[in-house]
Amino acid sequence: MYSQHNPYQMQPRDYWTSIKRFFNQKSVLSKLILINILVFVLLNSINLTLFLFSIDQEFVLANGVSRITYWLSLPADLSALAFKPWTLLTYMFVQEGILHLLFNMMVLYIGGQIFTNYLSEKKLLSTYIFGGLAGAFLFILSFNLFPAFSNHVANAIALGSSASVLAIFVASATRVPNLPLQLILFGRVPLKYIALAIIVLDVLNIRNGNAGGHIAHIGGALYGFFMIRQPNKGKHLDALFGKFSFGSFLNQFKKPKTKFKNVYTNPKPQKDEDYLRKKAEEQARIDVILDKIKKSGYESLSAEEKAKLFNASNRH
Template identity: 40%
Template sequence: MGFIDQLKTEYRVGGIVQRLIFWNIGLFIIPMILFSILKLGSVDIGIFDWTNPFSDDFFSLSSNPVDLLWKPWSVLGYAFLHSGFMHVLFNMLTLYFAGRLFLTFFTQKQLFGLYVLSAIFAGLVYILGYNLLPLLVGQTAKMTGASAAIMAILVATAVYAPYYEVRLMLIGTVKLWHIALVFIVLDLIYAPLDNSGGHIAHLAGDLFGFIYIKLLQSGSDLTKGVSGTIDFFANLFKSRKSAPFKKVHRNTTPPVRNSAVKPKDVTQKQIDEILDKISQSGYDSLTKEEKDFLFKVSK
């Protein structure tokens, strides 16, 4: 199995956390490579900074609410973009850690819904902060990064299972609420000092994660709206592919086994069936035989 095929398999099998990591890293690396090639060819790339193509206001979330009128996508899009290698690396490591913990208790659809909703909420609080807080009024700034959405996932898990034990390297075993508290305290300390808007967005993500779990425990799942919207468009797309009528052929002769079918074709069909099952119901829905078969094929 080639490198590209292995990446495709990892993308399909890995679940929503791995897909979010793929999206964030892809949106960081691919434009960087593209703009570097254009720069080497002395191609005029206009308003874009070739060292950081997503730093421009066209893609980032602006603190000026008027900018939402001509780029409304930025209230969510900023949560998939990053401004530097260390920025994306730290965020993706934290997303992997927080996401795996979240999926211990909740579904993949809930994780993606929380990621989307918390990013929008944090983005709006970010804009309000620059227009209401005396320290920030009169300033303009722009923001990219998945940190706020990741903090919502981490805090939501900590609120739901605060005494869940996590073993950290060089530190030992700690409670999950201890980890969440450290992040919250650090944001509170550094908010007035440096990157105020970013820390405000983190705290907004913390708040949304807390609200989400409390509403969920009272019977209201905010992520159902996101899941329902995705399912609607997914079903709409599938319905276009299906034919309105299905022609039925009667066959009076017994079916003949096709001897031309190769073992490789059968294996690929099994892989596709298993991957479709994962995309619909998650990896945990597989039987032991299916997991063993997928493991052998990946080797």
């Protein structure tokens, strides 16, 4: 008789413990994932509430997107973008559906863990943001440049963190291209081949629907690649995040506490002769104490004399 239980197989409670441990780290990676999840839950809760009270029709546009989601999504039309420029940032935190969210967060988790093994957390944050902006730029440029999209530019929108996530994943693959990743169906595959396969699939699927999404993905991937290959080019961008932290950002919304202000003044510099005179006087007092120790021992000193001797020995 032998047990078929695999001691290395994680139980459900082990998964839950690992998840709690990950979010308790309060790292940039865990906060990015948490923000994406919270935005998804909030938007879907609002849309569900509107549906239950039969008022969702007033908030759904012709393309099936709710007005709330639309105001957070990135438009390809430049005139629409001028009225909601915040979407350059908000679009990269808005997921289309649960599968969209799960896939992006899984890739972000894997790519982010590898990324932070070799680069800083602030670099991870800047790559997420600027990778998303690169995807936004290529999306807007393509829809306003290529004739194939001229009939769609007015209604085209982009949403999702895929461009940001791919920027991080491709950056990781560029940094450690031969690092193997265990895939369920294919076994151990070097990171560079996985990243290349994702990019190729995006290029091939531009004609097959969701062209804007695939183009944005490519923009994010290109940023991640060049950020690693030409790191000096992006130093001025990273400088924007040099003093940024999620904690300090959130603290801006807290009520400031009144603090006592300490005022420090620089003492007036002493002249050389004054300094030497004070030094000689101090040394004379120490010599008197030392003579007393020679005659009567250390125990004969008063508490004040012991303190003076102790302070003098520390200064020297």
